[in-house]
Amino acid sequence: GRDGLIIAFGFALLTNMFAYWNSDKVALAMSGAHEVSAADAPELHRMVEELARNAQLPKPRVYVMNTPAPNAFATGRDPKHAAVAATTGIMQLLSYDELRGVMAHELAHVKNRDTLIQTIVATIAGTIMFLAQMAQFAAIFGGLGRSDDDEGGMNPIGLLVSIIVAPIAATLIQMAISRSREYAADAGGAQISGQPMALASALQRLEAGTQVHPMKVNPATAHLFIVNPFKGGGFSGLFSTHPPIPERVARLEQMAYGRDFVTA
Template structure:
């Protein structure tokens, strides 16, 4: 079913890409767009995860330089029965995280320095469990492919005025109106992607993530903190690449906080309520939350805010070092 959904989404995005090409250059432009889209679909399948990670300046870390962060991901992946994903850090004050990769064997998770600095151990575990749930549900292929193609649609539409506006040979069957339509497609390209990917996947990842980490309230607490901070702290890279907004655990863009047709994510309070209801149900059934992912018995504490991603030539030193 996931393969069918991915194929349908790619077909839709390819048709949209071709439509912009047609509006800019007529049938010739459409054929060029078709060839470019085919090449892009092939390239994106194999490289979209690297492109998105590069877009956000993500740095890969290992156990030696991020022991507790890496350990959380390792232990949660083992609990979920997943291969160990690559682990990345994004130098951003806005707390947020995402997962990417075409399949569980080629997956990666990324967390911002803001998230690692401001959340407790348990809350980080809840967030990373949510991202591993996306990997397990195979959402990441759809998320990364659509982000790449939607970005290309926006870029193509930005060329509309330069190439379509000077069209003297009537290759564009709609003339200047077609150019205007192509230009209007660009701001809405990311929105179309957000609509194409069902927001129910976030609820599903929340539920499965809570099962992986063992305590729904860890993720609920993290979501509340991230949502508040994301509303105050801008994410400049995300603002310049809005088509990738749907990949994050909380919408990184300013403004879209309502649970409406065009939002990239469900309302945060609704997600928290669902997790609280899940925790209450576990309590009624007498379920006992498992120990922390590393089973070390250490007390929960906030993550220090120094020594990580603040410049300098040394590699990152792990947020709990």
């Protein structure tokens, strides 16, 4: 009923507000990233500083993940508390301009305050999942000790809906928002770097590189990365939090050839 919905929403809101305020610490810890100084990674720091200036953002903290898997992400509840992280694999795989395009994409996430948007979406999805779990408990434990003729017995259709449909609905909500934010960050990153085709080239190389070196990260952080950190394809691709790379590349090509951009 209404009380259950209020409790579920409140629980999800509290959980996700905690995650929002601590998003940078949680994401960086879960990914195994460590902060690097300008002395440790001078070229990466100079790149991020220049792009942040282009985007009119404070320079974020810079982190590195020691893994051959090529990927990157941004986190932080607002531009003042932002951090960008790149793997050693992405720095070895991409050219300077390609890596610059990736870092510009991550700064676009920061500028668009996507962490806040993701928190709101996670609250909605969390509410759906919480209600589904409560429905399962009610159906299972409410049905114990009752005969099939009891009116309050387990409703198999309702149980099926709570087990199958609700998690899919929550996933679809997250997918829809996450995919739209990736498109927006691609466009924003192209504006910040001035090189849409460098980002397009990077995305293609990252997709191929991830098939060879998938990341070993918590699935809860998958949506943060610039490309799906796991091997895609097949049925799993339908439920990816990231839009298809060919579609992202096509949109960047439209930007490059439809507007006055300097291309790599």
